[in-house]
Amino acid sequence: MKKRISVSDLRPGMFLDGLDATWYKSPFVKTRFEITGNDQIKKIKDADIAFVFIDTDRGLDVLSTEETLISKTTALDNDVSQSPPGPVKESEPAAPKPAPRPQPTLEEYIKKKESLFQIDRSSIISGSFVDFTLYGKSHMNIDSLVEYKGKDIQVNETAFVNYCELMIKPEDIPRYKAYIKDAAKAVGGSQETKHMLVKENARMCIKELFDNPHSDENVQQSKEVTEGIINAILESKGLITNLLTINKKDFYTYSHSVNLSVLSVATAVSSGVTSDSELFAIGMGCLLHDIGKTTIPPEIMAKPVGKLTRFEMDIFKEHVAEGYNILKLYKGISEATSHPLLEHHEKISGTGYPNGLSGAKMHTSGKIAALVDLYDILTTSRPGYKGMSAFEALSHLRSLSVDYDPDVLKEFIKILGKTTL
Ligand SMILES: [Fe+2]
């Protein structure tokens, strides 16, 4: 399990799974390895990095409070052993250890996890009231933390401390969206929280659109989401960390679509695009770029692309044309919105699909979408694939300069340089 921890909690034996810092701050070429000595921890501290990610499946976990107390007590005991002996206290009988909790079977765990929808942990504000049930995931256990029974419940952060992921039932998404809207009004000044709420709302709206791509209401919501993303990027001058889904243990088409939209608009702004209509076309086109996947058979979508047969791959590639067919049905959408959708699998070398367009024939928004799409896919972990670090993905993209526009890459690197990944 991937965990974000303070550098002060790092210890040898842990498996480092990335740094929570701009990639250029990294004191290492690779940011995924087992911590074998305190010298590596010192290098991270010296680089002024406060938080890192660890993978507890591949190395040690953070000491629990109990373990910390024990280790502190042991340290104290050791200290005491150096000092003159005092009066001997009668030792108290040790409290019985709680029985280990039975683990669910893998099947039970997958079934439960797939029946729920993951939300951003920081979107639930301590002290606020919710009108939906909240679930928490810790390792393979999924527990109901706050059970809604028709009466709003006040949430307390302490109930979540031991859970790395929060989830809700899919039928509670409309209530959660309403909660986010109210929270956005209530939090006022904090840009970080506002951005996180813009992103959460965007993710929910994209899920609803993918569930029902022909609903006028869902299309209208996507337009509002695009405007929200553009405003947030312009206001923050490219600081977009909280608009992205960075903890990407789970691969969701919805998060991918929002990330693509955020990163593409930010890259376009950095490249000098100022026209509202152009930014809207890029943002909306990227949000909808994979909408055609809703028409592809689920058994093909469930397979990793590398495992598809030639025939299945041909069907998969149809998601671009199918997406364009859906987009054409939407009212009030300019032709420019279709460029990111139609060109996100093209390559400037002319070897992409569906049309094998060369760089000269591709639109700038298509070139941006193609590069950002690959970046987000490379950095996203999914079953059977461990996502690359931002640094590794950028090195990989640099090596593909025949396929992806180097000028776009330059602007994209500027954006990531401002972003904590
Ligand atoms: Fe795609």
Ligand SMILES: [Fe+2]
């Ligand atoms: Fe995509």
